[in-house]
Amino acid sequence: MTGKDFEEPNGDEVQPDAEGADAQDATAPEAQEGTDAATQEPELTIEDILDAAQTDDAAEADHSDYETQLLHDLKRLQAEYANYRRRTEEQRHIEIARAKGEAVKGLIPVLDDLDRADKHGDLTEGSPFAAIAEKVRGVAERMGLVAYGAVGEAFDPQQHEAIFQQPIPGTTEATILEVVELGYRLGEIELRAAKVVVAVPAE
Template identity: 30%
Template structure:
């Protein structure tokens, strides 16, 4: 007859589990927790970087769209500046004595002047404005110097003559103004340059 204590015999595996020691096939829960925390931190870092990249791309795209709206007409506008120049030349070529006389030439001149003003106002609606450098300090970013003129009455480097009007669109130069610059006058003080 079997002993009653035999039914309750303890196996070595059960003794290890009951005694608190882990089976070699089961991972340590602290190691698992540390691995999960590290993986969580890595995934959180990736998610934050991805969100930052997406925000940067959104801002860049918004700026590109805004620039396209403002500067998209630049090439067309640059070509149209020749029309404005030709209208100005037409008005300038009429002799002064013919301007005051009544008749068809005066009517034609008024029509050309009105066309020029209308054309300039339409360009202004798209942010295209003329540059007026007369009497200002020469700026190589906005002006193209064609010649230098000796002039002792103004500081050296001052625009004394505008040969061709320049234009800007937004904050960019569409076409630099072609100018004559003074030479030989007093030097401009550093405070007046800023």
């Protein structure tokens, strides 16, 4: 065998190193474990759990306070609306009564004439005039017109207008001695006070 037949390996060529490959394979799992550990979330402590619970309790308390305030506002609005409806209804009834009162006032002079005719004996029963008087009075009553003032009643300055005072022996309190004009009211609305002669105690 000559020197040409046997050639030594070229020093530039690198042969695989079995031990180096094994070392790289051995370190690979350790690097993977280190990566997994770095990506894992940190463990919660008892303080963290307590802080989170307190935060939830505070949020729940704020929500409860909001609901309580909302319920209070709703009840207040309901009460205000109920009062508004009540005042509106009362005002409506008053306005209706006033409008009816203005219409009925036109009948009062006619009723006064009928009362005077009755006192003078002009409304004899069965006469056409008496029939007409009954119809007019019926219309006034259906409209809610109420007449008041009668002889013998106690004098009330809120309802009666005294046009004359007559001292009467034995009288202990002021009473109506004579009704000059009847008073009229429609519901709670005073259309006219009764004009009366009042009997008062004699001195």
